[in-house]
Amino acid sequence: MIIDFHSHILPEFDDGAENSKIALAMLKKSRAQGVDTVVSTSHCYPYTSHDVDKFLEDRAAAYRRLMKAAEGEDIPDIIPACELHLTCDLTGIGGIEDLCVGKTNYILIEMPVRKWTDDIIDYVYKLSISGLKPIIVHDERNIGQPKEMLEALHSLDILIQINSGSFGMPVYKKFIDRMMKEKLVHLVGTDMHNLSSRPPDMDKGRKNIIKRYGTDCWEYLMGNAEQILNGGGIHYHDMRGFRKKTLFGRHG
Numbered sequence: 001m002i003i004d005f006h007s008h009i010l011p012e013f014d015d016g017a018e019n020s021k022i023a024l025a026m027l028k029k030s031r032a033q034g035v036d037t038v039v040s041t042s043h044c045y046p047y048t049s050h051d052v053d054k055f056l057e058d059r060a061a062a063y064r065r066l067m068k069a070a071e072g073e074d075i076p077d078i079i080p081a082c083e084l085h086l087t088c089d090l091t092g093i094g095g096i097e098d099l100c101v102g103k104t105n106y107i108l109i110e111m112p113v114r115k116w117t118d119d120i121i122d123y124v125y126k127l128s129i130s131g132l133k134p135i136i137v138h139d140e141r142n143i144g145q146p147k148e149m150l151e152a153l154h155s156l157d158i159l160i161q162i163n164s165g166s167f168g169m170p171v172y173k174k175f176i177d178r179m180m181k182e183k184l185v186h187l188v189g190t191d192m193h194n195l196s197s198r199p200p201d202m203d204k205g206r207k208n209i210i211k212r213y214g215t216d217c218w219e220y221l222m223g224n225a226e227q228i229l230n231g232g233g234i235h236y237h238d239m240r241g242f243r244k245k246t247l248f249g250r251h252g
């Protein structure tokens, strides 16, 4: 089973699919690459509960537009979620739990681009003890953050997602290798926005992951996604303790 855990496929909503036609083409391309399920993670920037309500309302409308365009087409299943920008202490915002992945308590968090300080890590920590399970999206992009901040983030009860396209990129090679070795990579997503510059590239990611880390690793990552969507959940500390002789052992 192939699950894309990060995508911007809802039409005319965020900076993702420009319209329903493009959204449908993106989904069909995903399908052709064997993707069974796409987690739809449109950008959300909440400061108040009103922002959450407005997001959910607009997301529902965008989803209806997409479903209308996709009538009778063979596309992957779509799971509603969001990519929640860490704007402040999100635990104080009403309705934040409605932004989780489907019916789970896992929530995708986009870290700020600005230089992290202790308060940023504290916001993630608060989320992690609030009953929600933060998934840090495309953590490789945080490569430039202070080392001690990254280490503090990675010591929290969180999960980490890496973009499929980043697996073949020299700039991220060392970072991802280290993360893999430390068993800190849990999920993969395309973060697709369109058909050109940020396209559906799960197949390319799959090939790069298998080539560098082995088939077991790919299956482990897809298994994690499946387990979360099935309501079983996975836990950071279980993942850190995950041991298998061949897994993650091929890079050096």
Ligand SMILES: [Fe+2]
Residues within 6 Å of the ligand: 006, 007, 008, 041, 083, 191
């Ligand atoms: Fe994204």
